[in-house]
Amino acid sequence: MAISTVNPTTGVTEQVFEAHSTEEVERRIASADEAAKILRGTSYARRAEWMKATAQLLEAEAEELGRLITLEMGKPIAQSVAEVRKSAASMHFYADNAEKFLADTPLEDPSVVGASKAWTTYQPLGAVLAVMPWNYPIWQVIRFAAPALMAGNTGLLKHASNVPQSAIYLDTLFERGGFPAGSFRTLLIGGSAVAPVIADPRVKAVTLTGSEPAGRSVASIAADHVKKSLLELGGSDPFVVMDSANVPAAAATAVRARISNNGQSCIAGKRFIVHTDVYDEFAAEFARLMGELVVGDPMDPATQVGPLATADGRDELAGLVDDAVALGAQVLVGGSAPQGEGYFYLPTVIAGLSDEMRLVQEEAFGPVASLYRVRDREEALQVANQTTFGLSSALWTNDAAEEQWFLERLEAGAVFINGMTVSNQELPFGGIKRSGFGRELAAEGIREFCNLKTLWKA
Template identity: 70%
Template sequence: MALATVNPTTGATETIIEPHSPEEVEQRIAQSAAAARTLRTTTFAQRAAWMNAAADILDDQAEGLGELITVEMGKPIAQSVAEVGKSARSMRFYAENAETFLADQPLDDPSKVGASRAWTRYEPLGPVLAVMPWNYPLWQVIRFAAPALMAGNTGLLKHASNVPQAAMFLDSLFERAGFPKGSFRTLLIGSAEVAAVIEDRRVKAVTLTGSEPAGRSVAATAGKSIKKAVLELGGSDPFIVLPSADLTTALETAVRARISNNGQSCIAGKRFIVHADVYDAFVAEFTERMSRLVVGNPLLPETEVGPLATRAGRDELAELVDDARAKGANVLTGGFIPEDSGYFYAPTVIENIPDDARLVLEEAFGPVASVYRAKDNADALRIANQTTFGLSSSVWTNDPDEEAWFTANLDAGAVFINGMTVSYQELPFGGIKDSGFGRELAAVGIREFCNLKTVWKA
């Protein structure tokens, strides 16, 4: 089946790209395996020069790439251009720090293990398959590719089928910057063909960012093949507001957290859990601000919320809201599909959600905010931890005891105090529970796909 760019703003098909044949897939895996043997012998300095050159390409083409991203998946143009810049910064970060992150680690007192010297070293594994989503078409890929290539691995990309132009840009990016041919290769294949690539003995590991079902499938195949896997899956992150918080800043951030990327971010605040003492005031203003958002063509600078990336995603979001409303939830604003072409959904705030509504436990991937009234701090924590997800969280308080207590007790891969969750290249990123395992970014991210080898010398 052909891959297509379907503009979510209009619903029109912009570009059709034919998938790779089995022979082409084989050729690309072979190129990746050959490049891995070469790349592991190059120096950090050489790889850093190539990586910085690739970052230069992104910076030079930021405006055009931003428009490509917006046309393929619908985010506001300023956010698309910012994604390109963030990707370039991450590439420079790993170019600068990879050698330090992967330096040999000597044992302080080797005599304790009967040696004159003992140390550990990090070595690349080889070709790593990345199965990536459409919501950040460049950033999600680069945050894998930059550390993987700087470690001496090669990358194989199975990108989402609705962003084929971004996938093909990435296919040539690193080779244009000087990396050996085959160092990074896109595979234009369907989901059904992923398992065979993971099982290929030349492929040494796999990383996936995507849905929970996709993660379970990839993890099962990797486990059967005894291969390393890193999974970053869904999230239904709590945004907890307590009476001691700066409510003005919390409100401004809450709106931004919910609508960033048109609400299609795994780490977006999705469930707004507000202490009863400030619930009415917070929710009234939050609803007012959500109702005033400018929805429209994401290529226009004044647009704050663009379309959902796909019709199926928009319809699934609408089903979650309709299910909650039918079971007694109260929609404060939004809750409908606008009468426009494209895959838009009105910014929505919904409260009094019954426990049997799907929205309680499922991820709302779009501009829909669920609000919950918490009786006290213990009730806020209960609501926050009741889902099967555990990606990130945001807590708003100016009480040091509350800060410490929530930090220690939230089931999440990260806790942000008085700020919205953001992925930073300097900090590890990942989740627990059904949000996945393993970490990306920072030093741990580059070490995930390395062999940690122990060396002992008499």
């Protein structure tokens, strides 16, 4: 099986790699298992030293690595470089905080359980498999790897097959920073080769960021082998604008929320739910700003929206829009793929949606915004919660009582008020419903792949 870098800006295959053989996969799993025994016995201080050195490598190589990200998946170059620097910041964060996050917790009064001392402690599990997507090829991996390695685990990476050069870069990164050989290894394998890796007794858990079908598959295999899994799946996040909101600020932020990463973000605002009293003002400004975005070569610093990462992704997005239009939706701006090479799709705002349209039921992974007019907060909530996903959400209101009402009722892993959803190492990240389970980032993220052990002493 060949794994290729196809430049989404041109459609040209840039480089082809052979998948790892069964024997090579075995060697890499064995090295991760051996490294886990070493890391388990090292101090937090030593791991932090290695992690900071690795972060410094990322910082030094941010421009070069940013260009590689843009070559492989097409996001604007400034966003690619920012992704690398954000990843390095997360590594520093866990180097500085891992020991505190995983500190022993004593029972205040152990006599209540008949002990002289009782406490809990966190211990690493061992080798953890990460099945990662292409849309943030460095950040998605680092936000798993930094806490996992600081906790004393090792990592095995099955990256998306369209970003093999990013995967190869990550294969050597941690060892270059000083971690023991085998602490983090890339597996260049296809999707069909994942199941045997999960089943391997040396692999203790699995985390996946990706599609709902992929999540179901990985979680079911892990369950068959009674192994921990963490899933971060799709999102169709609501962006609710109520009549008390600052409409110009909401519209400008809505554009950034929708087109960041060329619209290919699980936590991007996708469904814009607007109170009828401010709907016309918001819709006009939103469509105007979306129509003014610069679409083009993502290596050009002036470009705001680059290509979709794959031809299939572009065609799927176009299919969602075409289906909605055929069933009566109105395109306010965009609505088509421009002529020429590459996997581009114009920034699009579409209104007049109804439940039978695929765009209402499925995640639009690209620069397409769905616009809804609602009468009141009850209808806004109904539209916000009608999706099967529950990753994040944004709420725009300047009414304190209304804010609290929504916070208690929005079905999502997060609510961002008068802003747009972002991921940050300081905040737990994850969803509910079909957006998955478990949490990444913050203290919760480093604890996901640890054994919380209870200790009791007479």
